[in-house]
Amino acid sequence: MLKVLKIAGAAGCLAASLAFAFQQEPVSENNPGLVDVVVIDAGHGGHDSGTRGKTARESRTTLKIALALGKKIKAEMPEVKVLYTRTSDVFVELDERSAYANRNRADLFISIHCNSSPSSSRALGTETYVMGLHKSEGNLEVAKRENSVILKEKDYKEKYKGYDPTSPLSHIMLANYQSAFLTSSLRFAGQVERQFKSVSQRKSRGVKQAGFLVLWRTTMPSVLVETGFLSNPTEEAYLNSSAGQDEVAEAVYNAFKQYRKDMERY
Numbered sequence: 001m002l003k004v005l006k007i008a009g010a011a012g013c014l015a016a017s018l019a020f021a022f023q024q025e026p027v028s029e030n031n032p033g034l035v036d037v038v039v040i041d042a043g044h045g046g047h048d049s050g051t052r053g054k055t056a057r058e059s060r061t062t063l064k065i066a067l068a069l070g071k072k073i074k075a076e077m078p079e080v081k082v083l084y085t086r087t088s089d090v091f092v093e094l095d096e097r098s099a100y101a102n103r104n105r106a107d108l109f110i111s112i113h114c115n116s117s118p119s120s121s122r123a124l125g126t127e128t129y130v131m132g133l134h135k136s137e138g139n140l141e142v143a144k145r146e147n148s149v150i151l152k153e154k155d156y157k158e159k160y161k162g163y164d165p166t167s168p169l170s171h172i173m174l175a176n177y178q179s180a181f182l183t184s185s186l187r188f189a190g191q192v193e194r195q196f197k198s199v200s201q202r203k204s205r206g207v208k209q210a211g212f213l214v215l216w217r218t219t220m221p222s223v224l225v226e227t228g229f230l231s232n233p234t235e236e237a238y239l240n241s242s243a244g245q246d247e248v249a250e251a252v253y254n255a256f257k258q259y260r261k262d263m264e265r266y
């Protein structure tokens with residue numbers, strides 16, 4: 001909380017010119033403590049293919065992982081309602097993804113993505129983000145890249161009033177959101193990174209924070225999973241294979257299972 005206040009103070013003088021301080025929608029009240037509705041968000045799609053490897057396209061890889069994850073949850077936990085922001089290669093605007101989760105009173109929002117490092121084809125590993133202030137330039141760059149998708153949306157200037165994907169200040173402003181769900185989001189994100197290591201011995205780059213527009217207005221614990229680097233040929237081949245996609249889905253599924261158990265204890 002202290003951090004949030006500090007950020008608000010530091011950015012306060014410029015806040016008036018950035019008019020994207022929307023009201024949070026009411027928090028889901030169905031079965032507090034229980035995780036019964038999960039929204040799985042395959043990043044990108046349609047005319048937004050996301051980042052690219054030599055042959056892989058982020059939009060296709062994320063969809064396959066998202067569907068595999070949903071299938072595992074449905075098979076093992078028929079009582080859980082699994083919803084997807086997309087199930088085919090279509091473009092979905094970022095604000096619609098979070099609005100969909102809010103409308104359906106989801107208990108958890110999982111956004112699936114692939115990473116890219118323009119400076120090194122050797123960068124590798126997984127990282128799971130929750131909303132918050134970036135602590136490194138690298139984290140900020142990931143958020144900027146993922147948020148730049150809005151440039152492909154119609155009317156983005158009106159919809160995301162004042163938000164400029166190239167401005168560090170815009171990202172600092174975004175960090176204020178989702179703070180009510182920070183503890184739960186961090187708990188799930190920690191599980192995801194632990195499972196990547198134990199299921200498939202992936203290199204975990206850790207749990208990180210940055211301002212992601214897709215997480216901005218969700219009213220439930222939310223994470224964005226960077227499942228690996230398409231700019232790294234070995235990880236590209238892994239993420240492009242059905243075995244690799246299945247392992248990623250398995251790791252996130254295990255994390256979901258553990259998180260659900262943890263939450264039901266409260």
Ligand SMILES: [Zn+2]
Nearest residue numbers: 043050113114
């Ligand atoms: Zn992405």
